[in-house]
Amino acid sequence: MTLSTLPACELVERLTRGGVTATEVAQSFLARIAECDSSIGAWQHLDPAEVLETARRLDAADVRGPLHGLPIAVKDIMDTHDMPTAYGSDLYRHHQPSWDAAVVAQLRSLGALVLGKTVTTEFAYFKPGKTANPWDVRRTPGGSSSGSAAAVAAGMAPIGLGSQTAASLIRPASYCGVVGFKPSFGRYSLAGIKPLAHSLDTLGWMARTVDDIDLIGKALSGRALTGLPATGIQGLRIGLVRTYEWPLAEPSTRNALETATELFRRGGATVSTVDLPEPFAAMADTHAGVMAFEAARALAFEHASASDQLSPQLRALLDKGLAIDESSYFRLQDAAVACRNLLRDLFSSYDVLLAPSAPGEAPTGLQATGDPAFSRMWAVLHVPCLTLPGLTGEEGMPVGIQLIGSYQCDDRLLCIAKGCMDALNGALSQSLPVERHRR
């Protein structure tokens, strides 16, 4: 087993105990990238010599951080002082930020090694970059965190940083068969991340295990990297939420939810169907309106000065946003607040909600990144969400299932997700996506 197949927690263990060096780990991931990225195209910027130089410097330093040498892939919507950052737009092709985004600076302070910048859609909206799905290169990896999802899935990085405004973490993670995590809104600093919609934008990340997701959360929170307790799912109260978008769910997603329900029940959890009250029916549209209104403000400069260099779909979003009047926007925000309160009450009866991550398997074609419908509601409700891999669809592609926690109860969600992933993996005895992809 090469180093690049190991999960982040095990890499960190070996790196900090001195079993392996940052240089060896970097070499392993660079070899994996050289082996498979020509067909996947996950990286927007990657300079192997620079990576090795940084790894050697880390190894030579007197003090080793708790994430010493851990390679991370950084979505190219996040600023890096030493690598160009183009935000997925030709407008910023040669843009070189003067700083690191807060998340990058924090992880680097702890010893993490930035491998490079991963492909994002244009300004984290819809227009795809060059990345293909590692499981089938004729299919989209999803977006907007396309490159980070593909890199983690293909074993080119153990951790991929991303961000979500609509579905930009959960959907690509589902399509690429990795764990994707969108924390509660507002939990982590977005300094140095290009804004799209200020009441929705959320930093998150992807990995191949729930423990690896937890590792990065603890690191960013400045907590000890103690690991997640294995509590299992015995007695867990799971609410199955098909959502008002259910008609969009394809057989692959319907089957995945059924299989998960069956496996969680076998593991001792109770799974009962939750019919969301009527106000939730409007939440996907509420999200879309809020996002358009705010994006038209956040990208006011680009829209006013270089509209012809924006994609038609982005221009349409910004025009839509400018056409929404402020009082309508406030009504949308009020409706979201009302549903946040209803959802909070719901969590007195359920420990976690189970819902679709995406309509189905990754669609064929690289001209679009798939439908965000199944994430919009949770995004505007600000709750933590996590998609688990392990299940596959009718054509053998990954299909995620989404777990949703109560606002600001991110730790509890991760704990539950670990139990759920064990229940899925134990029953399925399935290999990790990265290994399967190698075959």
Add this chain to the structure above:
Amino acid sequence: MTLSTLPACELVERLTRGGVTATEVAQSFLARIAECDSSIGAWQHLDPAEVLETARRLDAADVRGPLHGLPIAVKDIMDTHDMPTAYGSDLYRHHQPSWDAAVVAQLRSLGALVLGKTVTTEFAYFKPGKTANPWDVRRTPGGSSSGSAAAVAAGMAPIGLGSQTAASLIRPASYCGVVGFKPSFGRYSLAGIKPLAHSLDTLGWMARTVDDIDLIGKALSGRALTGLPATGIQGLRIGLVRTYEWPLAEPSTRNALETATELFRRGGATVSTVDLPEPFAAMADTHAGVMAFEAARALAFEHASASDQLSPQLRALLDKGLAIDESSYFRLQDAAVACRNLLRDLFSSYDVLLAPSAPGEAPTGLQATGDPAFSRMWAVLHVPCLTLPGLTGEEGMPVGIQLIGSYQCDDRLLCIAKGCMDALNGALSQSLPVERHRR
């Protein structure tokens, strides 16, 4: 009367009706700047030739925006694609952003003319820039929006953009004798404004009249520039909140509140004392803790890579923030949420709250920008705040009084503030600060 003494609303009226040109208005303000800025030092970047060139281009354009040629001063914490932006730090002395901050792009799209960048404290925290108070150059103008406050007070710009995380709009506006407005948290896009604390940072602005404040709010909201109704203050229920910081209030501030109370009563309002419940006693400290925790994340890059180039007071803030553990931070946030709910209930009995804007007159000396104590609580409570000029202290310097509205009821606050300002001005028959300063 020269053009530079006119309030923004009247300038806009003349500019859009064609009575004067953007070039003539720009020339008038540039003349005023040439006349008085050598002793005040409000500007971080100002290029008169560039300003006149832009004004001529605006005048020559086929289409005139609703803010055609209105000069604005932009705090140097906000990015401008055509002017350097140093964030008040030597670290970014030669920094040239690639974009305009959203607020700048929006106002420019409507025809506004950016005169230049105004002095900010270091990263909008405490270390002062070069600006002096226009009423007495031995005194601080307050901070962090020091240059914008001084520029508006001295008639060098009709509108000054600023931002507030603790007291950065209200305090300098109070010290400089202008109207300062901090909208509800989250109301306007912060894209392109250097973050300091993400759950507190708020865009705001300063002007010489409440109508001018309203003009910019309507413009940024994409609403028609219809003007504020003159509703008066007859029957208005005003709650006088001395706050738990009252022991810090100097005689000048105590007298200003007494005078205001008397004048508002004469105008037909009822003014009754509000004793805030005990949980509010912790809010100033709650604010300080939240700010430190979040600033340590937002400035992680600068702290990690160039700590020696930060001021001792900023380093102390960031070190304090890193020493706060995440669970303590969440407890602070929970306490703030509880007080926000209490405050919302309070507004069923009062139309507006009246409170100190600052401890007193602007302190002597330019080594510090004064105490933010009287704004911290309102900042962490996310409510809209406005400071009104017109009253003076024991040494003849301006002393503001602060009006506080209910969360997201910004329009109502501005309406009330207009009535209150009329009540103050009418009774005092006092000249505008800018005119007084000219004497």
